[in-house]
Amino acid sequence: MGDALRSLSAKSLIAGDRIIDINGVPVSDKDVARDLLLKSLQKTKKVSCIVERACSDDAIALANAALLASELQPPSVAMASDIRDIVARQREKMNKGPAGGLKKGGIMRKGGANPTGNMKVQVVEEKKEHIIASDNEGKALKKVAANAK
Structure with missing residues (x-):
């Protein structure tokens, strides 16, 4: 026997009821109802x-379509306000692009110095530190020793 049939509401409610x-008290969403x-x-x-409850065939079809559509959608996850702030700041930074809006050249080029199509990648080991986007803005980070594992 399915869980829906063992429910206290099984005698009164059917799928598609709202x-x-x-x-x-008017119900605006499922959290308020719960x-x-x-x-x-x-x-x-x-x-x-x-x-x-839908009564006509058209209304029942619409209710079933809405239920099916909601099942096919991935679950939504509510983010905490601090996470929303971090995401908004990161979006702004990403929209500006690297170096405050200046577009950097890539390492792969077509034409120019090597038009034959034999692309060569050159890795330069000058920079040992790369900034990775994180939520530590405004906080002092500790340096990690080069030999640390």
Whole structure:
């Protein structure tokens, strides 16, 4: 027997139903609905809901299509506010490009000095330190010894 058939709501609700009101409070999303349901059940051990149900064949088809579309979408993850700030700063930096908007030349060139197509890559070992984007802005970092593992 499936979990849906063992549920307390299996007798009253079917797939595609939409809870629009719980104990006189309008429901805007599933988090609000969950909170209202839990609080009411914990406090009074009962809940009163207004449920919207599709009746016509067209409405049922639309409800099923909406359910299928939501199943196919990847789950959304709510980011914390500090993470959103970090992501916004990083997007700005990436939109500006390297060196504040100046485009750097690549190491692979077509034409120019070697037009035959034999591309040669030259690795220069001058720079030993590379800045990697992270959320440590404004914080002092510790240097790591060259022989550290």
